[in-house]
Amino acid sequence: MKLSKTLLATSAIGVAAAGLAYAGGHMASGTFTFVSWGGAYQASQANAYTTPYTANNPDVQVVWDESSNEAVAKLRAMNEAGNLTWDLVDVVAADALRLCDEGLAMEIDPDEILAPAPDGTPASEDFGDLLVGDCFIPQIVYSTTFGYRTDMVPAGVEPPNDICDVFDLETYPGMRSLESRPINNMEWALMCDGVAKEDIYDVLATEAGQEQALAKLDTIRDSVIWWNAGADTPQLLADGEVFIGSTYNGRLFSAIVEQNQPIGMMWDAQVFDLDGWIIPTGLPEDRLARVLDFVYFATDTQRLADQAAYISYGPARVSSAPLVGTHADLGIEMAPHMPTDPNNATNSILYNFEFWADYRDDIDAKFQAWLAQ
Amino acid sequence: MTDTTTSGPMLSADGVPLKKSLARALRRQKLRALILIAPLLAFVVLTFVVPIGSMLFRSVENQIVSGTLPKTIEALETWEGEDGTLPDQEVFQALFFDMFRAAEAKEHTKLGSRLNYERTGFSSVFRTTGRSLDDIGEPFQDWLEDADPAFADGLTWYEMLSGTGGEDLIEDRRAIWANMVGEGFAGDIGFTLSGEMAELLPQTAAAYSDWAIYTAIVDGDVVAEEDPWETVYAALALDFARDGAVSALVAYSGAGAAPIANALAALPSLPEIDFRAAFVAENEGWGDTGNWQTLKIYSPDYTTGYFLNAIDMKKGLDGAMARPENQQIYVKLFIRTMIMSLIITGSCILLGYPVAWLLANLPVRSANVLMILVLLPFWTSLLVRTSAWKVLLQQQGVINNILVWLGFVDDTNRLILMNNSTGTIIAMTHILLPFMILPLYSVMKTIPPSYLRAAKSLGATNWTAFWRVYFPQSIPGIGAGSILVFILAIGYYITPEIVGGTDGVFISNRIAHHISSSLNWGLAAALGSILLVLVLALYWLYDRIVGIDNVKLGG
DSSP, X not given: OHHHHHHHHHHXXXXXXXXXXXXXXXXXXXEEEEEOOOHHHHHHHIIIIIHHHHHHOTTOEEEEEOOGGGHHHHHHHHHHHTOOOOSEEEEEHHHHHHHHHTTOXXXXXXXXXXXOOTTOOOHHHHHGGGOOTTTOEEEEEEEEEEEEEGGGSOTTSOOOOSGGGGGOTTTSOSOEEEESSSTTHHHHHHHTTTOOGGGHHHHHTSHHHHHXXXXXXXXXXXXXXXXXXXXXXXXXXXTTSOSEEEEEHHHHHXXXXXXXXXXXXXXXXXXXXXXXXXXXXXXXXXXXXXHHHHHHHHXXXXXXXXXXXXXXXXXXXXXXXXXXXXXTTTOOBSXXXXXXXXXXXXSEEEOOHHHHHHHHHHHHHHHHHHHHO | OHHHHHTOSOBOTTSSBHHHHHHHHHHHHHHHHHHHHHHXXXXXXXXXXXXXXXXXXXXXXXXXXXXXXXXXXXXXXXXXXXXXXXXXXXXXXXXXXXXXXXXXXXXXXXXXXXXXXXXXXXHHHHHHHHHHHHHHHHHHHHHHHHHOGXXXXXXXXXXXXXXXXXXXXXXXXXXXXXXXXXXXXXSOOSOOBBHHHHHHSHHHHHHHHHHHHIIIIIIOOOGGGSOOOHHHXXXXXXXXXXXXXXXXXXXXXXXXXXXXXXXXXXXXXXXXXXXXXXXXXXXXXGGOHHHHHHHHHTXXXXXXXXXXXXXXEEEETTEEEEOOGGGOOHHHHHHHHHHHHHHHHHHHHHHHHHHHHHHXXXXXXXXXXXXXXXXXXXXXXXXXXXXXXXHHHSTTSHHHHHHHHHTSSOGGGOOOOSSSHHHHHHHHHHHHHHHHHHHHHHHHTTSOHXXXXXXXXXXXXXXXXXXXXXXXXXXXXXXXXXXXXXXXXHTOOXXXXXXXXXXXXXXXXXXXXXXXXXXXXXXXXXXXXHHHHHHHHHHHHHHHHTOGGGOOSOX
């Protein structure tokens, strides 16, 4: 009897304490939920943005949610449930455009909420064309490009340096890894099937053009492993499963420079894409004010340049480029590893947001049917 | 006994008829039982019935089209759309007002995304048109303000249209807003519509009411102090152009009669009203009859479209038709999911049966060790087990390395064991094996070993004794294990995603794609519903053939 009473009493206290702790955690005005990608990318954001921010604002507690991959679906679900738990969401530009279309991301006026460049250039000019849609706050330029095993290049042959080498099974035998979606693959296929770069999207808009691209992909289909996660290709390359594969340039950078894998970069026909923040619609006043304060701080010229010390993605502001320095741990110059470096960007494609917003569903259906054949 | 029948109903001790008192006691008992199961019931309803119900609903729900473009859809009803002509001017006029309303509430792009699933290009048609609707209305605004500068002042409009008698119209417009945005538009708007104006200038009254409701409720502004949208100007121009409108308006002498008279005087310079041309000029998509056909096909509040998409068909003007071959995928995936789940179930039986037999017949001590070996992988994270299979199965992986080292396989010709259906079958058989072994074991445990001994003592060979005596008794275990494994396999997602490549993925991978990536939740719901029906149908078939009474999980 006594024991059970004691047990009851202690568990009641425990429950009450837990309840208090829960309420405390959620009521503290400073809890800030960021949504990002996890891994090295999120770490670079923590180092460049949130750590200095919390140093200035000690009452702010940062919580990370690694959900950027499903951010659009989750935000939609939160919106339908009427319970918004996120404060700031990191997404790629295409997803930002969709969130904006769905009314799930807040429309912004860049000159009002973002800091001007140090020389006074307004934010809208400093970010320029990278301000895609009405809701997107760009942070970085990344690219989807190829890495190859340097030790698997056949003897007496130049290492691959042309996008069409991916389609050349004779000169460069071995498996390839490509993302299991049409975006980028269709463009590369057309480029290597004689379509001029400026005509790609006109051709791809037609039924015949889509078939042409798939027919080109057919030629290497038996030698392709299709990936779903950005970490797949670096792993496949490290294990020697594939000879060449596409992935995000930052992933290849860490495999090559930080892990010393025998991998080489092939920058030809890299596809530039953008990643940045969106502010979810429907935030209460006080949370919105805090988010805006953070965004103003975290997207200024110096902060964007700082991020490049941790990961090889190019800052989205023109004014940040000259401030890019050395890697925080390795001490190497970061500029030559940036996708935007003039030596790397000799032949590049910019992700066509408008086109893919329209054609994604249709071409994806055809692409998946082709994959399933 | 005869006593009671003659002296009326039997009474309990407190004088209440026994039947009643018994019923009361039973009711109390039932209630108590209900209270006991209430948490579980609530849990099941909340986590099972409600989600499944809402999923089934989502697979047919399509209110977004008529909610966003209500008047356009109404006007479109008379349009046949088969002879390649565009809809009437009337439809385009309705479209202008509907789109404007939707664009203000930022609902038009949602509809664009929805329709883009059915026809490529709708997404940008809606996005770009939404930005340029002001341009379509502006010529009318300029014309009216030129005719009488008073039209530039919001107060002129407010006074002109204020009055009483137009309450019905205001309520109608509130309902339109509420239908589109999905929340209430109740509350005072600081404006009451004149019934006379609602009759004289119906379009203007409607457009002004739309604006007034939005301004007061969403923006929180005072209607009398704000300038109306371009739609109101365009509506007035349309009202002027109506047959017989001018003669009725000449007689009008209420508030705003002066600016109206000035505008009537300027009628000869009224810009040409051609909303069709204006829309086509803003975006060519509006000049495409195919787009209008899609809009018409998907105008009902409930649609079979998602289900048709889910079986590789598509909704056309005159019913369903098959999709072109290069877009067919789902039927193939359903069949593949079924076949591979059957193969996995079969290999689980083959591998699990001997293990379960050993478990049931070994001495307790060694059986326990074996049981731990069976359960150990069961307790390991699914993701870890699947990733471990990746390390084992890949071409430079452990299995291939050993085979090459043993000389069974040539180094240049390593086996492809994953990123195809082989990988999915191997990994899933391993992962689901405990679900087969455990029911088999618990059934075998109940089969007395003396039966086998009796059979043998009566002259049966080992095989006959097993096949005629032991095996029939273990069938209920096979049944239970098969149902468990098959139903789990059919909805599996993570393992096929990681080791399945392209020809080893299941329908659930496509469902996940439509939930999290393409955001076509209607199609995902339809695919999920079909999967659910398939499972139920197979369960029914199983019951018919094997009999569900023959399934035992033990005892």
